[in-house]
Amino acid sequence: xxxxxxxxxxxxxxxxxxxxxxxxxxxxxxxxxxxxxxxxxxxxxxxxxxxxxxxxxxxxxxxxxxxxxxxxxxxxxxxxxxxxxxxxxxxxxxxxxxxxxxxxxxxxxxxxxxxxxxxxxxxxxxxxxxxxxxxxxxxxxxxxxxxxxxxxxxxxxxxxxxxxxxxxxxxxxxxxxxxxxxxxxxxxxxxxxxxxxxxxxxxxxxxxxxxxxxxxxxxxxxxxxxxxxxxxxxxxxxxxxxxxxxxxxxxxxxxxxxxxxxxxxxxxxxxxxxxxxxxxxxxxxxxxxxxxxxxxxxxxxxxxxxxxxxxxxxxxxxxxxxxxxxxxxxxxxxxxxxxxxxxxxxxxxxxxxxxxxxxxxxxxxxxxxxxxxxxxxxxxxxxxxxxxxxxxxxxxxxxxxxxxxxxxxxxx
Amino acid sequence: xxxxxxxxxxxxxxxxxxxxxxxxxxxxxxxxxxxxxxxxxxxxxxxxxxxxxxxxxxxxxxxxxxxxxxxxxxxxxxxxxxxxxxxxxxxxxxxxxxxxxxxxxxxxxxxxxxxxxxxxxxxxxxxxxxxxxxxxxxxxxxxxxxxxxxxxxxxxxxxxxxxxxxxxxxxxxxxxxxxxxxxxxxxxxxxxxxxxxxxxxxxxxxxxxxxxxxxxxxxxxxxxxxxxxxxxxxxxxxxxxxxxxxxxxxxxxxxxxxxxxxxxx
Ligand code: HEM
Numbered sequence: 001x002x003x004x005x006x007x008x009x010x011x012x013x014x015x016x017x018x019x020x021x022x023x024x025x026x027x028x029x030x031x032x033x034x035x036x037x038x039x040x041x042x043x044x045x046x047x048x049x050x051x052x053x054x055x056x057x058x059x060x061x062x063x064x065x066x067x068x069x070x071x072x073x074x075x076x077x078x079x080x081x082x083x084x085x086x087x088x089x090x091x092x093x094x095x096x097x098x099x100x101x102x103x104x105x106x107x108x109x110x111x112x113x114x115x116x117x118x119x120x121x122x123x124x125x126x127x128x129x130x131x132x133x134x135x136x137x138x139x140x141x142x143x144x145x146x147x148x149x150x151x152x153x154x155x156x157x158x159x160x161x162x163x164x165x166x167x168x169x170x171x172x173x174x175x176x177x178x179x180x181x182x183x184x185x186x187x188x189x190x191x192x193x194x195x196x197x198x199x200x201x202x203x204x205x206x207x208x209x210x211x212x213x214x215x216x217x218x219x220x221x222x223x224x225x226x227x228x229x230x231x232x233x234x235x236x237x238x239x240x241x242x243x244x245x246x247x248x249x250x251x252x253x254x255x256x257x258x259x260x261x262x263x264x265x266x267x268x269x270x271x272x273x274x275x276x277x278x279x280x281x282x283x284x285x286x287x288x289x290x291x292x293x294x295x296x297x298x299x300x301x302x303x304x305x306x307x308x309x310x311x312x313x314x315x316x317x318x319x320x321x322x323x324x325x326x327x328x329x330x331x332x333x334x335x336x337x338x339x340x341x342x343x344x345x346x347x348x349x350x351x352x353x354x355x356x357x358x359x360x361x362x363x364x365x366x367x368x369x370x371x372x373x374x375x376x377x378x379x380x381x382x383x384x385x386x387x388x389x390x391x392x393x394x395x396x397x398x399x400x401x402x403x404x405x406x407x408x409x410x411x412x
Numbered sequence: 413x414x415x416x417x418x419x420x421x422x423x424x425x426x427x428x429x430x431x432x433x434x435x436x437x438x439x440x441x442x443x444x445x446x447x448x449x450x451x452x453x454x455x456x457x458x459x460x461x462x463x464x465x466x467x468x469x470x471x472x473x474x475x476x477x478x479x480x481x482x483x484x485x486x487x488x489x490x491x492x493x494x495x496x497x498x499x500x501x502x503x504x505x506x507x508x509x510x511x512x513x514x515x516x517x518x519x520x521x522x523x524x525x526x527x528x529x530x531x532x533x534x535x536x537x538x539x540x541x542x543x544x545x546x547x548x549x550x551x552x553x554x555x556x557x558x559x560x561x562x563x564x565x566x567x568x569x570x571x572x573x574x575x576x577x578x579x580x581x582x583x584x585x586x587x588x589x590x591x592x593x594x595x596x597x598x599x600x601x602x603x604x605x606x607x608x609x610x611x612x613x614x615x616x617x618x619x620x621x622x623x624x625x626x627x628x629x630x631x632x633x634x635x636x637x638x639x640x641x642x643x644x645x646x647x648x649x650x651x652x653x654x655x656x657x658x659x660x661x662x663x664x665x666x667x668x669x670x671x672x673x674x675x676x677x
Contacts, residue, residue, distance in 0.1 A: 030676055077549070077550065081632055227672070229669065229671070232673050237662060237665075241659055243655050244659040247648060247656075251649065257641075258453070258645070259641055267553065
């Protein structure tokens with residue numbers, strides 16, 4: 001690597017001792033990026049911004065929160081009432097969690113649509129799935145902290161799932177609880193984990209970006225960059241585009257924070273936790289609903305747990321299930337339709353997850369049946385459709401280069 | 413394909429909305445016009461808030477606590493003067509101590525005290541009323557349809573129980589309470605309170621006022637929140653428009669086919 005020269009003497013002094021200035025320049029300024037990325041490529045950086053917001057607001061909330069069943073609920077309300085701008089901290093954090101999942105879901109579907117998980121980006125994708133798992137664990141533990149009815153019963157139901165593990169199931173649950181029910185030890189350790197996990201997540205995002213920068217971004221055409229003319233420097237082109245997108249996102253996010261702060265929440269969580277009273281409907285936060293539907297689709301407890309976890313873990317092997325050499329759905333007419341049906345299937349799963357199982361769907365079947373159909377289709381898509389499509393689908397001809405396509409667009 | 417997809421999406425979202433209404437069995441409370449529930453928040457009518465406080469302290473507070481609020485919050489709301497709030501607080505007794513002799517003692521409440529609870533604990537309250545009168549600090553956030561529901565509940569008592577419905581001894585029929593049998597007897601009737609400001613105390617008026625008070629108790633930050641929110645959103649809209657203009661200007665350089673970037677490594 002040739003030595004980089006800087007006019008600023010302090011920068012040069014640092015660079016000579018630790019080449020961190022050039023590292024930042026290489027990854028944030030002159031980093032080569034395809035010229036043709038569309039707005040679906042904004043969501044990764046948006047998720048990154050939300051992650052930082054979550055960590056910052058979380059740290060300040062933790063300075064005022066008390067993890068004990070007798071005071072946890074009240075301490076959260078006191079943050080809202082008595083801490084200066086405590087309401088802002090809390091509502092940024094609460095709605096931030098929903099936004100984080102919304103962004104990451106869009107980010108993941110983007111990856112699926114444009115085949116971003118394919119070689120050589122498999123590991124990038126797999127780190128992404130790990131991030132997603134870490135997010136789910138973090139969000140689950142965070143939701144327990146305000147110690148409302150849903151906090152308590154959600155924690156009880158989810159931790160109880162592990163009792164389905166053969167032989168040692170009950171022991172595992174007792175070990176996780178730190179006792180014989182969800183109580184102070186559970187709350188206290190969940191708080192500790194909830195503080196720790198985001199930093200692990202942060203480290204994972206670092207690896208994610210390292211992997212990204214090794215092979216650079218995929219693009220809507222799904223073809224490799226061939227010449228420097230296919231690319232342009234990240235700054236100023238994508239810095240400004242990301243900022244522009246961030247503006248829209250912040251308007252959306254902050255609208256909820258300031259005007260409908262409890263929109264994504266469950267009213268029952270404003271009832272203090274009561275181990276003696278089970279709420280009529282125990283529902284998780286919206287972002288877990290599809291998996292909740294999978295869990296309940298299987299009559300057997302252990303089976304349900306396995307299917308639910310498989311629903312996430314199958315994403316790890318997606319790069320090998322999809323056998324097509326063509327990345328982007330633009331050139332895969334059948335896959336494109338299958339993608340949208342799969343997307344719809346995920347929405348159906350979410351819908352079923354929000355319902356009580358014996359409720360009727362349009363008077364033709366119970367929610368359980370609908371959930372079973374949707375769950376089956378979910379796995380059918382991955383295990384049957386994707387491998388076969390790659391073999392039998394006739395794909396459209398791929399363009400020659402990114403530069404050529406961009407030139408065409410500007411000629412119009 | 414795309415059309416089919418959009419239709420399916422719309423159908424699904426309708427399903428969601430419909431589901432929201434069907435749950436529970438009790439009828440959906442009518443949507444009311446509150447000063448504090450608009451698309452962009454709102455505020456509390458100070459006179460109404462004060463009337464609602466009167467209803468709460470004179471009626472509801474006999475059974476219910478609002479343990480998260482302190483008398484000083486009344487002053488902060490802007491509806492009570494400091495003297496009025498002090499006077500109101502001094503009408504309640506709180507336990508303090510231990511004093512220098514090691515004894516606990518009772519004294520009149522001060523601004524810094526939390527609203528005094530009518531019962532020492534839930535068991536005592538339940539023993540007196542057959543069910544626990546819930547703490548009302550966050551009640552409008554803790555029920556589906558929030559203020560609309562509480563209002564409907566308070567005016568939803570019927571003397572005549574519909575056929576086929578049996579209400580157990582000690583319970584009352586209420587159209588909007590899940591299960592219809594509520595341990596709380598109708599707390600409000602026409603003229604239940606004599607308003608200090610001369611407003612006619614109809615059942616509907618009493619209910620609206622006390623719900624406003626409870627909504628304030630649940631979200632005392634609401635006015636500050638929405639006021640700041642408007643400023644923040646206006647700022648963001650302008651900022652985003654400027655960023656958009658900048659983005660389009662910078663991206664014009666893409667028409668140059670020689671624009672390129674090589675990996676520096
Ligand atoms: C904390 C959450 C996450 C953050 C902060 C994050 C951040 C980013 C960023 C900044 C990019 C580059 C910009 C872009 O392509 O949009 C990116 C790319 C990518 N991410 Fe994530 N990500 C997160 C979660 C995930 C998850 C859960 C997955 C998938 C399971 C995933 C898969 C990918 C893939 C495949 C790419 C490369 C896309 C391409 O080049 O076309 N990410 N991520």
